[in-house]
């Protein structure tokens with residue numbers, strides 16, 4: 001199983017934000033994309049998630065494009081929903097608006113896994129930005145995706161929660177049998 005990016009380019013009205021990026025991400029591998037503000041990291045991630053017009057090719061080998069989960073930097077929260085409803089929302093789309101008990105249990109388990117089970121009945125408007133980030137990650141985990149694309153997932157988290165999130169990602173990656181050397185890889189990215 002791997003995600004292959006080949007010669008990816010993203011342009012906004014003629015401005016090349018991403019130019020000629022190729023990379024291979026193998027099963028069980030965590031890749032951190034590093035680079036200065038405005039260097040095109042978000043544009044590249046959105047292209048990899050199939051959410052951004054781009055040149056070049058994005059290929060999923062051994063999984064389907066719809067098994068890719070993407071967490072945007074600004075997750076456009078719906079403040080009138082509770083935390084539990086938000087996590088369930090990701091499942092509702094594929095369940096034609098019907099919520100079986102098993103789904104509620106699954107959403108609650110995802111919240112517990114991220115250490116925020118107690119937030120379930122709270123409104124999104126009443127929790128912190130960092131807590132919201134964890135809620136949206138819980139929503140993604142419910143769908144058991146094959147690939148997770150996270151745009152600055154720790155930007156709103158304090159050090160303790162940021163480390164906890166990284167540990168969780170590492171545990172998730174270890175659940176997938178490794179091909180090649182696996183582990184954490186950093187991809188320095190200078191932009192277009």
Ligand SMILES: Nc1ncnc2c1ncn2[C@@H]1O[C@H](COP(=O)(O)OP(=O)(O)OP(=O)(O)O)[C@@H](O)[C@H]1O
Pocket residue numbers: 012017035036037038039040041042043044
């Ligand atoms: N929708 C858009 N229309 C026009 N230009 C855009 C658009 N989105 C991004 N850009 C430009 O493309 C470049 C890359 O932006 P991008 O958000 O991909 O960078 P980034 O590396 O993720 O930045 P940051 O670390 O600040 O989040 C920037 O110069 C930005 O101004």
